[in-house]
Amino acid sequence: MPPRSPQDERPTLEDVAAYAGVSRSTASRALNDDAYVSSRSRAKVLDAARDLGYSPNQAARSLVTRRTGAVAVVLSEPESKVLDDPYFATVMHAAYRELSATGVQMLLMFVDSREDVPRTIRFLDGGHVDGALVFAPHRGDPLPTALRLLRLPIVFGGRPGTGRRGVHAVDFDNRAGGRLAVRHLLAAGRRRIGTVTGMLDHPAAADRLTGWRDALEDAGLDPDGLSEPGDFTMASGDRATAALLARVPDLDAVFAASDMMAAGAMRALRGAGRAIPGDVAVVGFDDHPALAPAMNPPLTSVHQDPREQIRQMVTRLMSLLAGDSVHPDTTILPVTLAVRDSG
Amino acid sequence: MPPRSPQDERPTLEDVAAYAGVSRSTASRALNDDAYVSSRSRAKVLDAARDLGYSPNQAARSLVTRRTGAVAVVLSEPESKVLDDPYFATVMHAAYRELSATGVQMLLMFVDSREDVPRTIRFLDGGHVDGALVFAPHRGDPLPTALRLLRLPIVFGGRPGTGRRGVHAVDFDNRAGGRLAVRHLLAAGRRRIGTVTGMLDHPAAADRLTGWRDALEDAGLDPDGLSEPGDFTMASGDRATAALLARVPDLDAVFAASDMMAAGAMRALRGAGRAIPGDVAVVGFDDHPALAPAMNPPLTSVHQDPREQIRQMVTRLMSLLAGDSVHPDTTILPVTLAVRDSG
DNA sequence: CTGATTTCTGGGAGCGCTCCCAGAATGGAA
DNA sequence: TTCCATTCTGGGAGCGCTCCCAGAAATCAG
Numbered sequence: 001m002p003p004r005s006p007q008d009e010r011p012t013l014e015d016v017a018a019y020a021g022v023s024r025s026t027a028s029r030a031l032n033d034d035a036y037v038s039s040r041s042r043a044k045v046l047d048a049a050r051d052l053g054y055s056p057n058q059a060a061r062s063l064v065t066r067r068t069g070a071v072a073v074v075l076s077e078p079e080s081k082v083l084d085d086p087y088f089a090t091v092m093h094a095a096y097r098e099l100s101a102t103g104v105q106m107l108l109m110f111v112d113s114r115e116d117v118p119r120t121i122r123f124l125d126g127g128h129v130d131g132a133l134v135f136a137p138h139r140g141d142p143l144p145t146a147l148r149l150l151r152l153p154i155v156f157g158g159r160p161g162t163g164r165r166g167v168h169a170v171d172f173d174n175r176a177g178g179r180l181a182v183r184h185l186l187a188a189g190r191r192r193i194g195t196v197t198g199m200l201d202h203p204a205a206a207d208r209l210t211g212w213r214d215a216l217e218d219a220g221l222d223p224d225g226l227s228e229p230g231d232f233t234m235a236s237g238d239r240a241t242a243a244l245l246a247r248v249p250d251l252d253a254v255f256a257a258s259d260m261m262a263a264g265a266m267r268a269l270r271g272a273g274r275a276i277p278g279d280v281a282v283v284g285f286d287d288h289p290a291l292a293p294a295m296n297p298p299l300t301s302v303h304q305d306p307r308e309q310i311r312q313m314v315t316r317l318m319s320l321l322a323g324d325s326v327h328p329d330t331t332i333l334p335v336t337l338a339v340r341d342s343g
Numbered sequence: 344m345p346p347r348s349p350q351d352e353r354p355t356l357e358d359v360a361a362y363a364g365v366s367r368s369t370a371s372r373a374l375n376d377d378a379y380v381s382s383r384s385r386a387k388v389l390d391a392a393r394d395l396g397y398s399p400n401q402a403a404r405s406l407v408t409r410r411t412g413a414v415a416v417v418l419s420e421p422e423s424k425v426l427d428d429p430y431f432a433t434v435m436h437a438a439y440r441e442l443s444a445t446g447v448q449m450l451l452m453f454v455d456s457r458e459d460v461p462r463t464i465r466f467l468d469g470g471h472v473d474g475a476l477v478f479a480p481h482r483g484d485p486l487p488t489a490l491r492l493l494r495l496p497i498v499f500g501g502r503p504g505t506g507r508r509g510v511h512a513v514d515f516d517n518r519a520g521g522r523l524a525v526r527h528l529l530a531a532g533r534r535r536i537g538t539v540t541g542m543l544d545h546p547a548a549a550d551r552l553t554g555w556r557d558a559l560e561d562a563g564l565d566p567d568g569l570s571e572p573g574d575f576t577m578a579s580g581d582r583a584t585a586a587l588l589a590r591v592p593d594l595d596a597v598f599a600a601s602d603m604m605a606a607g608a609m610r611a612l613r614g615a616g617r618a619i620p621g622d623v624a625v626v627g628f629d630d631h632p633a634l635a636p637a638m639n640p641p642l643t644s645v646h647q648d649p650r651e652q653i654r655q656m657v658t659r660l661m662s663l664l665a666g667d668s669v670h671p672d673t674t675i676l677p678v679t680l681a682v683r684d685s686g
Numbered sequence: 687c688t689g690a691t692t693t694c695t696g697g698g699a700g701c702g703c704t705c706c707c708a709g710a711a712t713g714g715a716a
Numbered sequence: 717t718t719c720c721a722t723t724c725t726g727g728g729a730g731c732g733c734t735c736c737c738a739g740a741a742a743t744c745a746g
Contacts, residue, residue: 022696025696037694063700065701
């Protein structure tokens with residue numbers, strides 16, 4: 001770094017104190033509005049700070065307070081997923097809003113692969129942040145396990161794949177979402193309701209599948225042979241639906257565990273000459289704000305509220321940081337169904 | 344914060360030095376691999392650091408180096424846009440990858456409205472970061488102007504609405520993109536080529552419109568009455584296309600300045616009983632990785648590479664941080680056309 | 687007016703690190 | 717051997733802040 005010229009030298013607390021005619025201690029107290037500062041001194045200090053354009057040196061402050069004022073948001077998921085899925089965009093934005101509302105800076109971290117784990121751990125353990133919000137939807141992800149060894153307050157988004165107990169988490173009711181979708185289709189008179197699942201090593205995908213099965217069995221229907229694995233991509237939705245159609249020619253509905261797969265399902269159905277929803281109804285999951293209403297026909301989809309999830313995660317993390325003894329457990333948030341034309 | 348128990352006290356450099364049997368200075372040199380450290384001492388220090396699980400206190404370090412090792416990525420755009428647009432998701436992810444590859448932490452900031460500007464400025468001016476990558480696509484956005492007053496290295500993504508000169512920026516060739524789309528349509532025999540524009544206070548949208556007009560005029564066609572304003576949303580694409588259709592019944596192609604608007608255009612066309620691309624061809628802009636291939640029919644769209652943009656922005660910022668005297672100007676990146684079935 | 691409280695202030699120490707500088711060890715060259 | 721350059725090391729200072737503590741000033745009870 002080139003040496004700073006005198007003019008771009010930042011004013012320090014000492015400068016502010018001198019300008020205000022008080023001591024460094026008093027200036028500090030005034031700026032952090034501690035008790036025991038006369039209103040006269042406080043006003044003088046605040047004016048001085050404004051006049052000089054003072055802003056405190058965060059490094060110096062956190063060196064002594066042992067607080068960074070920053071929280072990490074960790075997204076542990078292969079790049080492709082994060083890019084395509086607006087759920088994560090919403091998460092990032094909501095997290096930023098919630099955190100900065102409480103005066104905390106957000107530090108975003110992506111963990112694409114196992115190789116990123118050590119670097120991430122090192123960073124989180126390095127005292128750069130006061131806590132972390134972690135999204136690691138993959139079962140077998142080594143990150144949550146590694147994090148348990150750290151002495152760092154952490155709240156998970158979604159059910160962490162491993163070591164569910166003794167962990168703070170806020171999840172959606174994926175199982176109820178699956179049930180909701182199927183019951184809606186049943187109510188509309190559908191009887192041969194297939195499903196395209198997500199990757200089943202995601203607890204969320206597994207739960208959606210379970211919900212689908214629950215609802216079918218509750219209605220006295222046999223789920224056998226009506227489920228086909230996908231991997232959350234459009235291509236897999238297409239392929240899986242084609243397979244389903246070949247096996248079950250009288251299929252009259254498809255529940256896809258993501259909107260992207262629902263788009264693929266629609267393509268396969270059209271390719272097979274089926275009308276939507278005339279011949280086959282389609283229901284997705286996520287209620288992707290751009291994709292679901294834009295589809296042809298607009299997609300009926302299970303809606304979840306990532307904002308609320310983040311809000312609860314932040315609230316809980318803040319309690320932990322405040323030193324409250326919060327019982328570690330998983331909060332389950334409800335989901336709803338956004339009904340459109342596809343089914 | 345609850346008082347730290349002795350066992351979770353982090354080892355300091357002093358501890359490492361003592362354990363390794365050298366001085367604090369030597370330990371510091373070894374860890375920062377400075378010159379003039381014997382390989383014996385270096386090995387001892389590195390072993391000690393590993394044994395003790397040492398990681399340096401970032402606050403203490405940046406207090407003296409006056410470097411934070413962090414860079415802010417600022418997205419100044421209304422929330423809705425950021426949420427729907429995977430361009431920003433890509434930007435965030437690519438920025439993270441590029442920055443962490445150079446050992447820099449990314450700090451993400453969103454500026455939703457004018458109210459967020461002072462807070463953002465204060466933060467950036469507060470010495471929390473060494474530099475910033477700023478996306479402020481809106482003309483009249485107060486942020487870029489405010490940033491000019493800060494002594495902080497900044498590189499813009501996209502043409503900053505105001506004060507283009509003397510600023511570091513990496514932009515796409517939006518005008519060429521518009522031309523590319525129209526020339527493709529002309530080559531396919533289309534002659535009545537309308538356009539749905541983005542918000543024209545985005546320089547990018549204005550440039551796309553100009554490119555469209557260029558290509559028509561080059562072909563000896565009159566653009567008059569063939570342009571209709573939109574605002575990047577699907578609804579506006581629908582409405583604008585309907586208006587276009589009413590005015591120009593023999594319309595045979597639509598160039599939409601975004602993929603979302605192209606989706607709206609398709610809906611309007613279908614609503615008017617036009618076949619795509621039989622009666623009317625549709626070309627979008629962005630090549631939205633989830634939306635464009637998922638549409639029915641798959642959308643031909645102008646493709647841009649946000650990764651490359653970020654890469655160049657980071658490279659330039661790093662040069663600035665290294666103290667190189669880089670001439671402030673705007674790099675223009677080329678765009679291509681992803682041809683699919685819609686036109 | 688005195689003495690005990692309460693409110694307010696300034697100086698000192700120290701957070702963990704890097705950097706400067708003086709001096710010790712080492713290695714050739716004369 | 718002696719001398720000088722080179723390589724290596726440790727101690728001290730100080731980054732800008734908060735917090736502790738002693739003491740000054742103001743307030744109040746008797």
